[in-house]
Amino acid sequence: MxxxxxxxxxxxxxxxxxxxxxxxxxxxxxxxxxxxxxxxxxxxxxxxxxxxxxxxxxxxxxxxxxxxQGNHWCSRVVPLGGFDPERIVEVFDSMGARTKLTRYGIVTLDVGPGIDARHVLDELEAGRAEGDWDFDLGVTPELG
Incomplete structure (x- = not known):
């Protein structure tokens, strides 16, 4: 490839x-x-x-x-305090994001068109607020 x-x-x-x-x-x-x-x-x-x-x-x-530029946005999620990265994968896979647990312990999220960006962002913020993970946005979604 x-x-x-x-x-x-x-x-x-x-x-x-x-x-x-x-x-x-x-x-x-x-x-x-x-x-x-x-x-x-x-x-x-x-x-x-x-x-x-x-x-x-x-x-x-x-x-x-x-x-x-394409029509996807992405995020990188870092588990905190021993939070299981596989749980991050499960949460965001269930929302339709394409996830990957990397060798660095970072979970990448690919969020394509047709996926509710606000719902994904709200979950990212909730996990941060609970101390489960931190995240950044590699590309910020348009929230029309």
Missing amino acids: PHVWIALEQDAEGWPPVTEEEVRTEEIGENLHRITSTPVFVPGVAVGDVLATETQPDASVWAVAVAE
């Missing part, structure tokens, strides 16, 4: 723990790839977004810009 590399900047504390992320994609044209899996660390992109890319001399393909 094709993939694209995306460069990341780390903050003063060394977050994220990587300086680049490999994201699964499908090639849809010359130097254009559509994201097919939720990034774990890259902000501002989600499934369905189209990346403009450049191929390097070593044949690796790197994103240089977002050419077109």
Whole structure:
């Protein structure tokens, strides 16, 4: 399966723990790839977004810009205080989100069109308020 590399900047504390992320994609044209899996660390992109890319001399393909935004949004959820990450997967799978428990212990959420964004956001906020998890939004949903 094709993939694209995306460069990341780390903050003063060394977050994220990587300086680049490999994201699964499908090639849809010359130097254009559509994201097919939720990034774990890259902000501002989600499934369905189209990346403009450049191929390097070593044949690796790197994103240089977002050419077109898709219609998905995403979140990364970090369990707190021993909260079972599999429970996070269950909660958001039941709402229709596509979830993945990553090797970093982060659960990624891909939320596509047709899923009640307000309901998902309310559950994210409730889990944060209860101290079960923290989260960020890689791409913020439109709440029309």
